[in-house]
Amino acid sequence: MDIAVVFIIAVALGFDFFNGFHDAANSIATVVSTRVLTPRLAVAWAAFFNFAAFIIFGTAVADTIAKDVVNQDVLSNGVIFAGLIGAIAWDILTWYAGLPTSSSHALVGGMAGAAVASSGWASLIGSGLQTIAVFIVLSPIVGFLLGFSIMVGVFWIFHRYRNVNALNKGFRRMQLVSAAAFSLGHGANDAQKTMGIILALLIANSIVPPDSDVPLWVVLSAHTAIGVGTLFGGWRIVHTMGSKITKLHPVQGMSAEMAAAITLFFTSHAGIPVSTTHTITGAIVGTGTTQRLSAVRWGVAGRVVWAWILTIPGAFIVAWLAYLPIRVFG
Amino acid sequence: MKIGRRPLFFLAVAAISSALVPPTPPEFRWVNLAAAGLALFWAVLLAIEEVIARREGALPPGVVEPSDVFRDERAEREEGRSQPTPFGGPPPPP
Numbered sequence: 001m002d003i004a005v006v007f008i009i010a011v012a013l014g015f016d017f018f019n020g021f022h023d024a025a026n027s028i029a030t031v032v033s034t035r036v037l038t039p040r041l042a043v044a045w046a047a048f049f050n051f052a053a054f055i056i057f058g059t060a061v062a063d064t065i066a067k068d069v070v071n072q073d074v075l076s077n078g079v080i081f082a083g084l085i086g087a088i089a090w091d092i093l094t095w096y097a098g099l100p101t102s103s104s105h106a107l108v109g110g111m112a113g114a115a116v117a118s119s120g121w122a123s124l125i126g127s128g129l130q131t132i133a134v135f136i137v138l139s140p141i142v143g144f145l146l147g148f149s150i151m152v153g154v155f156w157i158f159h160r161y162r163n164v165n166a167l168n169k170g171f172r173r174m175q176l177v178s179a180a181a182f183s184l185g186h187g188a189n190d191a192q193k194t195m196g197i198i199l200a201l202l203i204a205n206s207i208v209p210p211d212s213d214v215p216l217w218v219v220l221s222a223h224t225a226i227g228v229g230t231l232f233g234g235w236r237i238v239h240t241m242g243s244k245i246t247k248l249h250p251v252q253g254m255s256a257e258m259a260a261a262i263t264l265f266f267t268s269h270a271g272i273p274v275s276t277t278h279t280i281t282g283a284i285v286g287t288g289t290t291q292r293l294s295a296v297r298w299g300v301a302g303r304v305v306w307a308w309i310l311t312i313p314g315a316f317i318v319a320w321l322a323y324l325p326i327r328v329f330g
Numbered sequence: 331m332k333i334g335r336r337p338l339f340f341l342a343v344a345a346i347s348s349a350l351v352p353p354t355p356p357e358f359r360w361v362n363l364a365a366a367g368l369a370l371f372w373a374v375l376l377a378i379e380e381v382i383a384r385r386e387g388a389l390p391p392g393v394v395e396p397s398d399v400f401r402d403e404r405a406e407r408e409e410g411r412s413q414p415t416p417f418g419g420p421p422p423p424p
Contacts, residue, residue: 127355134354138361141343145368152372270358289336 004077005205009198011084013225016194018091019103020050020229026280027186027230030253031179036172043231045176046183051227053187059214060271061189065196066203068128069108070115075204078326079114080197086110086319090311093318101307102275107193108132109315116316117323132273136308139263139274140282146259147286154251155290171250178257183230185264186276191222193273198222252287259283278307334380340373 027046031037037045066072070079087103087110094101108129115123161167198218202208208215260280267274347366354362 130353131355131358134350134358137346138350138354138365141347141365141369142361144343145365145372148372149368266361272358289339 021233113316113319143282
């Protein structure tokens with residue numbers, strides 16, 4: 001294998017590692033804040049299920065990233081590398097600016113920008129991009145509606161039950177299941193995006209045929225990278241926040257995680273890359289809305305909308321710029 | 331009749347889901363339609379609940395404030411050790 005290919009695979013796995021690192025809070029915050037698990041156990045729990053996702057889910061999202069965003073005949077080492085640089089640079093920029101950006105959307109925008117810089121607008125696959133764009137908006141909406149519905153369902157079932165302590169104990173245990181489910185969904189959807197990039201790279205270098213499935217070593221390395229990233233990201237949270245996390249009722253944490261997990265299971269199965277951060281944010285807004293609209297921190301929700309609008313064009317422009325020196329010197 | 335903010339919010343969600351039907355690929359349009367239907371369902375139920383509550387001057391019989399039912403005493407005891415997360419609830423009172 002060419003040294004350039006090995007280097008780009010390493011960069012892609014680095015992107016996956018930072019995805020797990022960055023999103024670890026989403027997976028463990030509710031179980032830690034409700035004191036269901038200690039931070040150490042929560043981190044290990046999330047990392048394990050991030051990794052275990054490869055056993056349960058296929059590679060439909062990876063196929064979408066590799067084959068339905070950019071025409072395969074324009075894919076080259078330079079395009080894929082510039083796409084990754086665009087996504088990583090955009091992630092760092094928005095992290096610095098405090099925008100809740102989506103690594104997934106940045107990756108799609110980056111790939112598209114690099115492909116356009118290389119071969120023009122005709123290199124993009126409109127139908128694939130259209131599906132991704134629609135689900136940028138739809139996945140938080142589905143998370144929101146499921147979060148609200150699950151919370152209301154739980155209220156209907158248990159509202160006459162007066163043993164609050166026993167009830168909360170039950171919900172605490174259920175949170176173990178919901179956190180595991182969310183981590184599975186996160187691992188499935190986000191790790192597959194990196195698999196898609198590596199698959200595209202292998203196809204571009206004729207290492208695998210264009211109709212190839214994702215090789216097992218790619219699947220395992222992507223899941224390992226996101227799992228290890230979660231492990232390290234979780235440790236960072238343990239050190240900086242300890243157990244000082246906002247109080248959430250166990251029932252809210254469980255409902256939000258279940259709603260987000262259901263959304264991620266569906267999109268992973270259907271091969272649609274979505275933002276896990278936006279999905280869990282929508283689900284948490286849904287559970288908060290069962291009390292009253294003002295119970296929701298609308299500032300966070302508003303920043304998610306800004307991230308929707310800015311991420312793909314932003315990563316597109318950065319990747320487009322990153323490809324220019326590659327075209328000149330490459 | 332004045333409609334509260336929550337039913338209107340759900341109506342807006344239903345409208346957005348419906349507006350996204352044309353650009354959605356045909357095999358996934360059921361997601362938009364299901365989301366719009368669910369949002370409309372909750373909008374109607376919330377509006378009815380508000381009308382009943384306003385007529386009776388209180389919450390409908392049998393409805394208990396969720397925050398009372400699911401109050402997590404153990405977490406509240408440890409509340410002094412809390413700090414916001416990116417998507418947590420409102421910060422605890424000083």
